[in-house]
Amino acid sequence: MTAPLTRRERMQLDRVTMPERDPGERSASFAEVNLGLTAQAARLEAMRCLECRRPVCIEGCPVGIQIDDFIRHIAAGDIDAAAAVIQEDNLLPAICGRVCPQENQCEGACVLAKKGRPIAIGHLERYVADVARGAGFDRIVTRPHPTGRRIAIIGSGPSGLACAADLAKSGHEVTVFEALHEAGGVLIYGIPEFRLPKEIVAAEIDGLKRLGVGFETNAVVGRTHTLAELRSQFDAVFVGVGAGLPRFLEIAGENLIGVYSANEFLTRVNLMKAYLPDAETPVLDVHGKQVAVFGGGNTAMDGARTARRLGAAGVHVVYRRTEEEMPARREEVRHAREEGIVFDFLAAPTELHGTDGVLTGATLQRMELGEPDDSGRRRPQPIPGATFDLPIDLAIVAIGNGPNPLLLATVPDLERTGRGTIAVDEATGRTSLEGVFAGGDIVTGGATVILAMGAGRRAAASIEDWLRTGVWPLPEPEIEAEPEAAVTR
Amino acid sequence: MYRILSSDPVAPDVRRFRIEAPGVARHHRAGQFVIVRVTADGERIPLTVAAAQPDTGTITLFVQGIGRTTRMLNTLEAGDTLADVVGPLGRPSEIRYYGTAVVVGGGVGTAIAYPVAAALAEAGNDVIAIVGGRSAEYVLLEPELAATGAQVIPCTDDGSYGRRGFVTTVLAEILDHSRIDVVFAAGPIPMMAAVAETTRGHAVPTIASLNPIMVDGTGMCGGCRVSVGGETRFACVDGPEFDAHQVDFELLARRNQAYHDFEQARREDFDRNRPRPAGASR
Numbered sequence: 001m002t003a004p005l006t007r008r009e010r011m012q013l014d015r016v017t018m019p020e021r022d023p024g025e026r027s028a029s030f031a032e033v034n035l036g037l038t039a040q041a042a043r044l045e046a047m048r049c050l051e052c053r054r055p056v057c058i059e060g061c062p063v064g065i066q067i068d069d070f071i072r073h074i075a076a077g078d079i080d081a082a083a084a085v086i087q088e089d090n091l092l093p094a095i096c097g098r099v100c101p102q103e104n105q106c107e108g109a110c111v112l113a114k115k116g117r118p119i120a121i122g123h124l125e126r127y128v129a130d131v132a133r134g135a136g137f138d139r140i141v142t143r144p145h146p147t148g149r150r151i152a153i154i155g156s157g158p159s160g161l162a163c164a165a166d167l168a169k170s171g172h173e174v175t176v177f178e179a180l181h182e183a184g185g186v187l188i189y190g191i192p193e194f195r196l197p198k199e200i201v202a203a204e205i206d207g208l209k210r211l212g213v214g215f216e217t218n219a220v221v222g223r224t225h226t227l228a229e230l231r232s233q234f235d236a237v238f239v240g241v242g243a244g245l246p247r248f249l250e251i252a253g254e255n256l257i258g259v260y261s262a263n264e265f266l267t268r269v270n271l272m273k274a275y276l277p278d279a280e281t282p283v284l285d286v287h288g289k290q291v292a293v294f295g296g297g298n299t300a301m302d303g304a305r306t307a308r309r310l311g312a313a314g315v316h317v318v319y320r321r322t323e324e325e326m327p328a329r330r331e332e333v334r335h336a337r338e339e340g341i342v343f344d345f346l347a348a349p350t351e352l353h354g355t356d357g358v359l360t361g362a363t364l365q366r367m368e369l370g371e372p373d374d375s376g377r378r379r380p381q382p383i384p385g386a387t388f389d390l391p392i393d394l395a396i397v398a399i400g401n402g403p404n405p406l407l408l409a410t411v412p413d414l415e416r417t418g419r420g421t422i423a424v425d426e427a428t429g430r431t432s433l434e435g436v437f438a439g440g441d442i443v444t445g446g447a448t449v450i451l452a453m454g455a456g457r458r459a460a461a462s463i464e465d466w467l468r469t470g471v472w473p474l475p476e477p478e479i480e481a482e483p484e485a486a487v488t489r
Numbered sequence: 490m491y492r493i494l495s496s497d498p499v500a501p502d503v504r505r506f507r508i509e510a511p512g513v514a515r516h517h518r519a520g521q522f523v524i525v526r527v528t529a530d531g532e533r534i535p536l537t538v539a540a541a542q543p544d545t546g547t548i549t550l551f552v553q554g555i556g557r558t559t560r561m562l563n564t565l566e567a568g569d570t571l572a573d574v575v576g577p578l579g580r581p582s583e584i585r586y587y588g589t590a591v592v593v594g595g596g597v598g599t600a601i602a603y604p605v606a607a608a609l610a611e612a613g614n615d616v617i618a619i620v621g622g623r624s625a626e627y628v629l630l631e632p633e634l635a636a637t638g639a640q641v642i643p644c645t646d647d648g649s650y651g652r653r654g655f656v657t658t659v660l661a662e663i664l665d666h667s668r669i670d671v672v673f674a675a676g677p678i679p680m681m682a683a684v685a686e687t688t689r690g691h692a693v694p695t696i697a698s699l700n701p702i703m704v705d706g707t708g709m710c711g712g713c714r715v716s717v718g719g720e721t722r723f724a725c726v727d728g729p730e731f732d733a734h735q736v737d738f739e740l741l742a743r744r745n746q747a748y749h750d751f752e753q754a755r756r757e758d759f760d761r762n763r764p765r766p767a768g769a770s771r
Contacts, residue, residue, distance in 0.1 A: 179575065179705070179707050180575075180705060180707075181526060181533075181572070181573040181575070189705075189709075217573070218573050218574065218575035219512065219575075220575060220576070220578065220707060223516060223576060223577055223578060224512035224513065224516065224575065224576065224577075225512060225516075226516070244707070244708060244709045245708050245709070245711075245723075245726075246709070246710065246711045248711065248714075248721065250721075254721065255714060255716060255721060255740055255744065257743065257744060257746075257747045260712075261710060261711040261712075263709055263710045263711065264704060264710035264711055264712045267704055267705060267709070267710050268704060272532065272533070272704065273530070279530075280528075280530060280531050280532040280557070280558065280755070281532040281533070281704070282748040282751040282752070284747065284748075356743075357740070357743040357744075404707070404708045404709065404726070405708065405726055406707055406708055406726055
């Protein structure tokens with residue numbers, strides 16, 4: 001073992017750089033862009049950690065991973081121990097290490113962030129998860145003593161999986177109900193292969209299965225099963241169905257052939273594998289064509305970069321504010337730029353045009369930033385008379401999702417907010433119905449994978465309370481304030 | 490996996506399947522559909538549920554071999570399985586007492602009209618079922634419809650069975666001579682559009698069951714959007730039934746052609762490498 005570095009020596013080390021696939025190669029390939037750290041790079045990066053007495057990075061983590069502990073184990077070369085620490089709080093680390101916005105969370109809180117060189121916690125988490133998976137460490141699971149309590153989880157996306165993981169670890173019998181034919185929710189249908197390989201999602205879901213979690217696919221709650229049925233068969237129910245109803249721009253021409261919601265475009269390509277040559281599911285051919293993506297979140301970046309990989313000649317991201325306000329992760333924006341994506345800031349589509357029902361172009365309105373709105377971001381407003389045309393063959397609308405009515409319409413007594421999301425007590429995820437909890441995008445509106453996972457874990461803890469005490473409702477029910485719906489995930 | 494319990498040819502390129510799908514069977518109501526994947530790498534296609542048998546946990550589907558997936562499906566026999574069946578999806582038909590109801594089914598659309606006719610009869614309506622087909626062998630479900638107590642009027646384009654002519658000719662005659670309180674239509678888009686035009690002048694409420702392209706069928710993708718009264722609606726969660734007088738059928742027809750070339754190529758590929766012909770014993 002190497003002698004511990006002094007604080008000064010640690011400060012002199014450079015932050016590790018994630019090796020990336022070459023931009024030229026990747027704009028025609030769905031292979032993962034970030035290649036992962038080498039053992040040496042990971043260990044050196046771990047050695048940079050100042051081992052703060054009060055590790056503020058943990059406060060920045062929505063699921064409270066003991067970051068300082070696992071980093072110390074990496075520095076000592078004990079990856080199994082690091083993996084064990086992470087697994088205490090997060091059973092989906094290979095996913096989180098890839099898609100969490102660490103810059104706003106753990107890394108944003110890191111004391112070294114002030115100097116612009118925070119510890120690359122996300123890269124390290126991913127490294128540990130990948131090594132553990134490769135070594136089969138993640139397959140060693142001690143099944144807890146069964147409690148005999150049964151819990152239904154509706155939706156197998158990030159919040160449902162995180163909730164299922166915690167409850168299964170406590171020995172409860174957990175069944176996850178998924179509407180699609182494959183588990184994973186947005187991790188499967190939304191986030192592309194090049195950012196989150198599907199085999200990694202499948203491996204982490206397999207981990208939950210080994211823990212005893214049951215998955216029922218093709219199960220649309222509200223249709224195949226009712227919430228009342230589940231409530232009568234299970235001791236508690238967690239609703240984590242996501243937002244899942246794409247918003248459109250509500251402008252002329254939006255139903256032309258060639259206009260997709262980001263959900264549809266990404267689902268066709270990711271879940272239904274339309275990018276493979278022999279796919280049974282089609283996606284409109286973008287080879288050599290011009291594509292515009294409307295929106296500025298991670299979903300917009302995913303759509304743009306996917307279109308590029310399908311052979312689009314030109315891809316524009318059209319966003320009504322400036323780069324500064326764009327909710328997408330910086331890394332995604334940088335990757336998009338490197339792949340040749342063009343950004344049109346301060347522009348908004350006002351009309352889509354077509355010939356014989358097929359999209360041929362968009363009219364864009366030039367915008368400028370005015371006074372800050374409720375979200376604190378400066379409100380974009382049109383510059384009178386400043387419009388221009390953009391010839392395009394495909395448009396991808398990535399402006400977020402509203403709450404899906406499918407389940408909600410069948411449970412009128414489930415209280416909801418003015419925005420149509422499920423109203424919960426924020427600390428506990430308790431809804432207005434006894435024994436029913438909710439979390440993730442169906443509560444917050446479109447947000448991030450890790451926020452949804454945090455909500456799933458809080459609900460799991462609260463479900464434990466409820467199973468123990470049987471007391472409902474809370475002493476002073478407090479309905480969550482409505483947060484701003486960010487177009488990110 | 491969802492087991493096929495029976496598979497019977499009922500018309501050229503049309504088969505009737507009984508499939509094990511207990512969750513769907515338990516909750517199905519008239520007007521709803523399922524999404525089916527034949528194989529684990531297959532596409533998701535919507536198919537209307539013609540009948541459900543909650544006691545045995547089975548559903549009945551009628552499948553016309555139009556594209557690759559439906560043709561592949563029509564090669565399957567009892568004992569084979571489907572990779573996925575999910576539902577029942579969509580809002581159920583609004584079944585209540587209207588008075589006299591006309592249900593119009595064209596071709597395999599009759600399989601959509603049948604459960605609606607049965608439910609309307611059950612709710613005490615007088616039901617007239619106009620069942621159209623190109624020729625005699627394409628007229629589906631006539632005895633089943635008659636068994637619901639409906640008055641069944643078969644008609645064929647070529648006059649080989651029942652009345653000669655289109656369903657709308659018969660419908661127009663009925664509208665001229667009787668008081669009709671509601672019309673339900675299911676079938677090819679031009680037929681539904683023609684039914685809407687026929688009833689519009691008579692101001693008879695008319696409902697069409699739309700069949701746009703879908704992927705997930707749960708509201709998530711928005712691919713099935715249709716224009717109704719100038720507003721965009723999702724057929725999977727807001728429909729599939731809408732006020733036929735408000736539907737933009739031209740848009741629907743156009744959007745359904747979005748993947749025409751791909752579909753044609755895949756269908757031809759399937760026909761060239763057909764594993765076994767429909768109806769052949771294994």
